[in-house]
Amino acid sequence: MDSNKRVILAVSLSLMVLLGWNYFFPPVTPLETDTQNVTAPSQTTAQAPEAGSQAAPAASSAPKVQFSPVSGQKLNVDTPLYHAVINTSGGVLESFVLKNYKETIAADSKNIDLVSAQSVTKAPMGLIWNSQPTWAQGEWTVQGGDMDLADGQTGAIQLVGTLGGVKVERSLIFTGGTYEIKEEVKITNTSPAQIQGNLAFSVSSGRLTAESDKYNHTKIAYMAAGSLKQEDSQKDLHLGVESSAPAQWGGIESNYFLLALVPTSADMTVRAKLEDDVYRLTVADQMLLDPGTTQLRTASYYFGPKTNKGLSGLPKNLKASINYGFFDIIAKPLNQFLHFLHGYVGNYGVAIIILTVIIKALFWPLSHKSYKSMEQMKKLQPMMAKIREKYADDREKMNAEIMQLYKTYKVNPAGGCLPMLLQIPVFFALYQALLGAIELRHAPFIPHLPFTDMVWLADLSAKDPYYITPLIMGATMFLQQRMSPPMGDPMQAKIMMFMPVIFTFLFLNFPSGLVVYWMVNNVLSIGQQWLMIRKSK
Numbered sequence: 001m002d003s004n005k006r007v008i009l010a011v012s013l014s015l016m017v018l019l020g021w022n023y024f025f026p027p028v029t030p031l032e033t034d035t036q037n038v039t040a041p042s043q044t045t046a047q048a049p050e051a052g053s054q055a056a057p058a059a060s061s062a063p064k065v066q067f068s069p070v071s072g073q074k075l076n077v078d079t080p081l082y083h084a085v086i087n088t089s090g091g092v093l094e095s096f097v098l099k100n101y102k103e104t105i106a107a108d109s110k111n112i113d114l115v116s117a118q119s120v121t122k123a124p125m126g127l128i129w130n131s132q133p134t135w136a137q138g139e140w141t142v143q144g145g146d147m148d149l150a151d152g153q154t155g156a157i158q159l160v161g162t163l164g165g166v167k168v169e170r171s172l173i174f175t176g177g178t179y180e181i182k183e184e185v186k187i188t189n190t191s192p193a194q195i196q197g198n199l200a201f202s203v204s205s206g207r208l209t210a211e212s213d214k215y216n217h218t219k220i221a222y223m224a225a226g227s228l229k230q231e232d233s234q235k236d237l238h239l240g241v242e243s244s245a246p247a248q249w250g251g252i253e254s255n256y257f258l259l260a261l262v263p264t265s266a267d268m269t270v271r272a273k274l275e276d277d278v279y280r281l282t283v284a285d286q287m288l289l290d291p292g293t294t295q296l297r298t299a300s301y302y303f304g305p306k307t308n309k310g311l312s313g314l315p316k317n318l319k320a321s322i323n324y325g326f327f328d329i330i331a332k333p334l335n336q337f338l339h340f341l342h343g344y345v346g347n348y349g350v351a352i353i354i355l356t357v358i359i360k361a362l363f364w365p366l367s368h369k370s371y372k373s374m375e376q377m378k379k380l381q382p383m384m385a386k387i388r389e390k391y392a393d394d395r396e397k398m399n400a401e402i403m404q405l406y407k408t409y410k411v412n413p414a415g416g417c418l419p420m421l422l423q424i425p426v427f428f429a430l431y432q433a434l435l436g437a438i439e440l441r442h443a444p445f446i447p448h449l450p451f452t453d454m455v456w457l458a459d460l461s462a463k464d465p466y467y468i469t470p471l472i473m474g475a476t477m478f479l480q481q482r483m484s485p486p487m488g489d490p491m492q493a494k495i496m497m498f499m500p501v502i503f504t505f506l507f508l509n510f511p512s513g514l515v516v517y518w519m520v521n522n523v524l525s526i527g528q529q530w531l532m533i534r535k536s537k
Helices: 003-024 234-239 315-321 325-345 348-362 364-390 395-408 418-436 468-483 490-497 499-507 512-536
Strands: 074-078 082-087 092-102 111-113 140-143 154-163 166-175 180-189 195-206 219-224 227-231 247-253 257-263 269-275 278-289 294-305 446-448 455-457
Touching: 074 154, 092 294, 180 195, 180 278, 195 247, 195 257, 195 294, 219 269, 219 315, 234 269, 247 269, 247 278, 247 315, 257 278, 257 315, 278 294, 325 348, 325 418, 348 364, 348 418, 348 512, 364 395, 364 418, 364 512, 418 512, 468 499, 468 512, 490 499, 499 512
Parallel strands: none
Antiparallel strands: 074 082, 082 092, 092 111, 140 154, 154 166, 166 180, 180 294, 195 278, 219 227, 219 247, 247 257, 257 294, 269 278, 446 455
């Protein structure tokens, strides 16, 4: 097998492996997990490890504290972005409806509620003191009522409760125009003895993604020592996970939505657990209180979409939760440019096509060099066939003669593939950007099949319901392969013939925005190859 064939085969198999890996083991997270509906968080129950007075292993058992949603007064907080319901029995969040995001593309679809009835039983935004649920202990008093906040307006709810010899004072601060909720907690020792305690903030959520969705998982994420960690392993989360060092923030996330906790007074330990299909995460800090003394801890909550606008300006680099995997440094600018193009054309499908054309134009010289090298190789194929036939029983001599042939005609056997290798990071960065872009969620391209009322590409984050674009993509790949110089080795040629079939199978359930990108790129490549062939003739 000569060097050129080895490189071509390596590139092709690399593409297959990379796409296959993303299909069977989706990007970013190391292990697979089950999922639920991407458009509407599920409503199930779970328990995370509670924080105790002494640091405990993440996997240690914890009391299954529950919250009764019928107790306490319900306060409504309405802003331009969401409608929240806070229970005055400890300040538990009972509902958080996003006004700008629907469950489905149906006209009568409900808005997404990031807090479900069953996840409420695990008390999102509930405080835990020494493994005890503060919302279930003692009597709570409240200052403040329902709020209707315009953009930029701020309002607060004050909650005061007692737990043994400790007084807990919570101040929840809401601001119109942002998904951030700030909290200030004062813990006062009202007993005559010194108290050592552990204060934990918590969030909980049902699954944020569809069970059948291989490309969008519900994950636990946190940032510790400046490094983003993500986990979706069912096994690990059922046992419980814990940050190895104090973390800047922790959250429950999907590609599109985030429920996060950001300790702003100091970095705190993150613990998380999955139980009965509910994810629960806490951030905790130790306290030592002398009699009559008070200590202050602050935190911020974020319940909303993973958008640059929504996460910009939030503390502790929470914006880093938007991560596109290995090629993140390339994917983010591409995503921003895609959003820029959408501002002019008003259609993300059209914006994807324009972006693909621009990228193809930028790489035109490299692609031109690649095709030129492949055409040179094509002209050498008859001579290479004769050498193989002549030295069929002497592989060492055959390879030496083929290398001499390359040298005589000044052909680089890897010249057709090296330019392609340089383009792969950009192609896969755009792949990751399109896969994780919330802007494509429910974004229409061609809402109905032409001349029919059949819903087609009405959601670029969902698969093509009729598999039209994947089949066209596979056909373009087959045509592109037929236009390329034939492989000298019959076995390699047969392997390459299966590539369009394999890619078509992988793309059947891809988000349609990704398929459109890959299909357009293939069409442009075919056009470039045709021009090269015509010029050569």
